Amino acid sequence: MRYDSAHALEARPPSPRRSSRIRGALDRASIAAAAIELVEHLGIERLTMRALATELDCGTMTLYTHVRNRDDLLTAVVERLISEVDADRIAAESDGTWRGLLSGVLGSYRDLAMRHPRSFELLALAPYDLPPVAPHLEGVVATLERTGLSADEARTALGLADAFATGFLVVWARTATRQDTLGTARTETSLGDLRAPEMYDRGVEAVLLGFEATLGDVAPSLA
Structure with a gap:
């Protein structure tokens, strides 16, 4: 799993407040x-x-x-945050493998945390049975099954990937927003690189390789 350096995990300051408020019909x-x-x-x-x-x-x-x-x-x-993940588009543009699908979803998940570090936690820590979350996850599982994974394998793959990405990104987002809120400078420590974007990339790759090692034969493509 690789990411362009332009998408590095770094704290993005909030955009300036809107110069004009939303007008017209609200939805x-x-x-x-x-x-x-x-x-x-x-x-x-x-x-x-x-x-x-x-x-x-x-x-x-x-x-x-x-x-x-x-x-x-x-x-x-x-609901809005889930729509920004855009799992349907990722599935349509993936290479048809479970690895490609999960890599795309995890990349989108990371980008979401970068765009909305304070709001991200609302999705990341939402219960799986919350109405907008359940159909989203069920859709990802169904797409994974279409790559040839069994139902149990698909759920396991998503569960492992979600556990890693949520844990990594929630801590990253909290750290970044805490520094913004308190106006504190980033403290350099010998462990500072543990939250570097390269570590996320390596973690995703480790999760995917670990899951692959539990499989026998992996079907190559979407139906």
């Missing part, structure tokens, strides 16, 4: 996008229905026509 997706932007600038603790309504220059009750409450708003954010 669940645009509200979720605005919520993500607010979280990236202010943190998840500052995301309230009132704060988001102010950000969108609308009445709080207007938001309630699209999201039932703050919990539902967080679910909408998770």
